[in-house]
Amino acid sequence: MKESSYDVLIVGGGFSGATTAWHLAGRGYRVLLIDSKPWNRIGDKPCGDAVSKDHFDDLKMPYPQGEELEQKVAGIRLYSPDMKTVWTVKGEGFELNAPAYNQRILKEAQSKGVEIMDLTTASSPLLENGVMKGAVIFNRRTNETIKINAKITVDATGNARSLRMKLPPEIPVAEDLDDRDADVAYREEAITVQDIEEPEYLRIFVSQKAAPGGYWWYFPKGERKVNVGLGIQGGMGYGSVHEYYRKYLKVYAPDIKEVVVRGGALVPTRRPLTSLVWDGMVVVGDSAFTVNPVHGGGKGSAMISGFCAAKAITNALEAGSYDKQSLWEMNLCYIDKYGQKQASLELFRKFLQRLPDEDIDFGMRKGLIKEEDLMEVSVKGSLKLSVAEKAGRLLSGLARPSLLIKLKTVASYMAKVKELYNNYPLTYSELPRWKDSLYEMYAQFDAALDQ
Ligand SMILES: Cc1cc2nc3c(=O)[nH]c(=O)nc-3n(C[C@H](O)[C@H](O)[C@H](O)COP(=O)(O)OP(=O)(O)OC[C@H]3O[C@@H](n4cnc5c(N)ncnc54)[C@H](O)[C@@H]3O)c2cc1C
Secondary structure (H helix, E strand, O other), X not given: OEEEEEEEEEEOOOHHHHHHHHHHOOOOOOEEEEOOOOHHHOOOOOOOOEEEHHHHHHHOOOOOOHHHEEEEEEEEEEEXXXXXXXXXEEEEEEEEOHHHHHHHHHHHXXXXXXXXXXXXXXXXXXXXXXXXXXXXXXXXXXXXXXXEEEEEEEEOOHHHOOOHHHOOOOOHHHOOOOHHHEEEEEEEEEEEOOOOOOOOEEEEEEOOOOOOOOEEEEEEOOOOEEEEEXXXXXXXXXXXXXXXXXXXXXXXXXXXXXXXXXXXXXXXXXXXXXXXXEOOEEEOHHHHOOOOOOOOOOHHHHHHHHHHHHHHHHHHHHHOOOOHHHHOHHHHHHHHHHHHHHHHHHHHHHHHHHOOHHHHHHHHHHOOOOHHHXXXXXXHOOOOHHHHHHHHHHHOOOOOHHHXXXXXXXXXXXXXXXXXXXXXXXXXXXXXXXXXXXXHHHHHHHHHHHO
């Protein structure tokens, strides 16, 4: 078998893998990125394609431009289930042509020395004495099987999780996904019959009836094209996402005529992997469960994970040591930038998924949580207790005591879990004890919600 050696092997060239490569490029390391898809399809995956501008600013990534940008976003209009209340949450963002932007990032990394092989799949990880040493890959262009030795291997395989799930289950990065901690999502891109009103506003429709445990979206891609779809919670026996799509499409997107793209995929909606690193290995993006648990957006956080991975990998390579402790900075960086917010939002997601439509209608109509509070929740992952107090005043006498109690419970657990993540262990040896505390807290939270 042919054999090659690299400092870093990145498996997967979607947003997370491409960003990892982009941040590693030009530093003098031998980096190989492979993707199963042909070049012109990398980055082409079912997605709503909406990403907040903040992510590009924070990570100093170039803005999408030209054909990479389909629509500038000014904010979101959030519709209550009965459609009687509409909230506007302002915030700049982009509706991307994701493959075009993704491929540009890859080309920039390539121009700075990253080697890229398309049509190439990692078939098995090389694990020696429990240490990741690279992977066996198959290149369909050259018909070659190649053993790639790498000091550090990055699993950026998206929801396929195709590298890390081949590791023995006792290795922490092999952690599996509970079906209920994922949304089954489906979307189509379609041409509309007439010009879309306010194409700069994304529309989100909450409805347990039409999208149980998830929501519908209508994201304009210019004046005459829209990305429309829905996500529903997995593992609950809700039935097929396609049936919901067909049944409710006319309600949320009455104006579409010609479908140009269709497809669906799974979206993890939980806290990140308990550890995103192992000896010789880093996990990024959907494979590491980096998606926002409430809105299901994962491209921005995939970029954050790529940024953190590149930082940790660079320092490990500089130090000449690639074990989990040398790569631990990945965990600390990601948790600080996004992971602790995800953990807190996972609790909020569990709360929202249990709310009946009438409570959501009521809460939005009465302003129990306001648009600005929603911003605070989505930006910082904190639900202010003052919100729950205010809700208490509004709810007293309105015969919804259970909603109040739950809102208070959620707010306090969200603060607690953030605190726990702020004390994420500095060494691997402390991880099992920390994980026990986390699981205990989640179990208590679930029990409190089910009361
Ligand atoms: C319907 C839907 C709507 C969504 N809407 C939004 C949205 O509006 N905004 C947002 O931010 N996020 C959204 N998301 C989530 C977002 O799409 C993902 O979080 C993000 O694209 C993940 O990027 P990634 O790089 O981790 O994975 P991916 O983009 O899935 O990339 C993984 C890559 O790895 C390659 N690969 C896999 N296995 C191997 C292997 N063994 N060898 C070689 N290559 C391999 C694949 O070919 C693929 O290119 C949505 C998701 C879905 C399903």
